[in-house]
Amino acid sequence: MKKIELPPRGIETLFGVHDQNIKYLESLLDVRVGARGQDLTIDGDPKDVATAERILDDFAHLFNEGKTFTDRELREAFAQIAEDRAYSLRDYFTKARFNPTGKKQVAPKSANQRRYIEAIQNKDIVFGIGVAGTGKTYLAVAMAVQALMQKQVSRIVLARPAVEAGEKLGFLPGDLQDKVDPYLRPLYDALFDLIDAERVTKLLEKRIIEVAPLAFMRGRALALDCKLLTPNGWQEMGSIKIGDDVTGSDGKPTRVIGVFPQGKKKVYRVTMTDGSSTLACGEHLWAVRTASDKRRNKPLRILQTQEMMGDLRCFHQYRYELPLLSAPVQWAFRHTPLDPYSLGLLLGDGCITGKTVPTFCTSDAELISSLESAFSGTPLSVRRKSRIDYTITNPMAKNCGGSLPNPLTQALRELNLSGTYSSTKFIPEIYLYNSPMVRLAVLQGLLDTDGGPVIQAGRTCRIQYTTTSDGLKDDVLFLVRSLGGVAYWRRRKAEGRTPGFANGRAIGYRNDAFVMDIRLPKGLEPFRLKRKADVYREHGGGRPARFIKNIEPVGEMETQCISVAAPDSLYVTDDFILTHNTLADAFIILDEAQNTTSEQMKMFLTRIGFGSKAVVTGDVTQIDLPAGKRCGLIEAERVLSGVEGIEFVYFTEKDVVRHRLVQLIIRAYEDHSKRSGM
Secondary structure, three states: OEEEEOOHHHHHHHHOHHHHHHHHHHHHOOEEEEEEOOEEEEEEOHHHHHHHHHHHHHHHHHHHOOOOOOHHHHHHHHHHHHHOOOOOHHHHHHHHOEOOOOOOOEOOOOHHHHHHHHHHHHOOEEEEEEOOOOOHHHHHHHHHHHHHHOOOOOEEEEEEOOHHHOOOOOOOOOOHHHHHHHHHHHHHHHHHHHOOHHHHHHHHHOOOEEEEEHHHHOOOOEEOOOEEEEOOEEEEHHHOOOOOEEEEOOOOEEEEEEEEEEEEEEEEEEEEOOOOEEEEEOOOEEEEEOHHHHHOOOOOEEEEHHHHOOOOEEOOEEOOEEOOOOOOOOOOOOOOOOOHHHHHHHHHHEEOOOOOOOEEEOOOHHHHHHHHHHOOOOOOEEEEOOOOEEEEEOOHHHHOOOOOOOHHHHHHHHOOOOOOOOOOOOOOHHHHOOOHHHHHHHHHHHHHHHEEEEOOOOOOOEEEEEEOOHHHHHHHHHHHHHOOOEEEEEEEOOOOOOOEEEOOEEEOOOOOEEEEEEEOOOOOOOOOOHHHHHHHHHHOOOOOOEEEEEEEEEEEEEEEEEEEOOOOOEEEEHHHEEEEOOEOOEEEEEOOHHHOEHHHHHHHHHOEOOOOEEEEEEOOOOOOOOOOOOEHHHHHHHHHOOOOOEEEEEEOHHHOOOOHHHHHHHHHHHHHHHHHOO
16 A cells, blocks of 8 residues: 655545546556545555556646646546556656647547657658547647747648549539648648637748648659759650669769659749759749848758749849759769860860861960870870960871871861861760769860959959850850859850951951850869969859749640659759759648558658658548559558658557547447458
């Protein structure tokens, strides 16, 4: 027999009206609790006495700390502790209860509900499986709201399959919202019970809370014609398969883990400030950062295409900045016929028309020295022809009557460059799809000849490059973007320009010129030529940045979405644009998951991005799928059990928190199924 001391008011609260609380505790445990004055006595089975003693000790301490209790709260706590002896009254009143918004306190009403809440707190993906009325959806929404209010996530996504309408919903009356509301009503009800209606409306308008059928959630797609960057070069979105590799934001390959054709959708052209663009649907996701985010050192926010439309500027500045490659694209090293830096020099100031031996024009002795070093070990010789003109020949040819080939001419022919002029030069593919070291060397050769640092008062140093070749302009764009930089270009018309002068004669311009402004990431040196490199280092190269400039509709197109294994869910599409197709930094709830197909469930789970949580709820006794369709929830239960980071919590009729008859109805149906052998 144990004794515990409580003040009279505490005993009155503990016992409740007509001693209902203490009688309920005695019905759960094999104990008898008596009161004499301020002393409580406990008698009964030793194990149950120990449990009751812990309950009453916790009650005494909490009461003395000023905690208040209702009869219902105490009885719910007694029931949970009787079911799970490791649980305590203090845990129930200090840990398990939470108040998401200050409007309403939420507490588990059964041990399984408590395990469910703890699983959501500790795991990234939680499945809540069980009969209707057990609070699966409500508790998940409450946890999502709490995570949003505590800024653990930046958005909430609530989804349900609309099986009864075939997920097309087209025949239903009203607009889109009218069509889907009946299927989403339980989610809305939970939101309005937890948050003031006005605040819910604002969060929905800003898409901080998104409520949508599963069919609409999956529709975040790019046009099939979009190019994705792979280890083997560009590949159309429509040809991508599960298991393929695409390029992630770190420049390395990342595996495609999901491919989801979306059919025809309304598509928009998203254009950036550097002229790059791609085609995406209105629900496609973008990882962006605003000026305010940068000032506050906040992470990337994930927004849909349609969320940014009409809101692209702030105080005359572009609002949404896209991330760039955090490292150059990592293609494997390939041996090249000609030293990469020397190729860049020859594309800049070399004459490789094929009508004469290759020549090079410069007043920088340092560049001639670089060519001579590159050609050492070969029969090639760089010889001065005039003050600034040099020929690159094979001296041994004279001794053989001129029959020996020029190795440089042979290399240029192999690269299909021999016979090109200033306006037709290009960078051969073997140099474009090569290691970062090779690509940077080619770019340095081009910038050391036809480029240079540009200084402006109060601004960091820009890199400027000029060429008359449209192809070379595109190739330089490719090099810069593949290294993680940005390049802007403009066309200078040849017509109407003041002629230049050579040897006292006016020389008119034959071709338009393309003037490029380049920004490279920190750590990449654009120049080897000392006089240019010194200026660049002294004034700094600035930071490359790319903003969304315009979003305009282009009509309907066939679309597809993919998910990738990269931790940040980013991958490279057209013009080295980084795009996003998973839900990062979000709390995602899939309700009524028993009505998802196997493909839909896989799509949903592979959309979960970095920093996100997902809760999947369902009742496998109420499947409404068409005949022949596999239940995604049942399959996920078989496939994912035991996977680290995923937890399954099962509810029974004991966890039902609706009308008491609901428990009896569920039990009656279960008994009937057992008797009939169903």
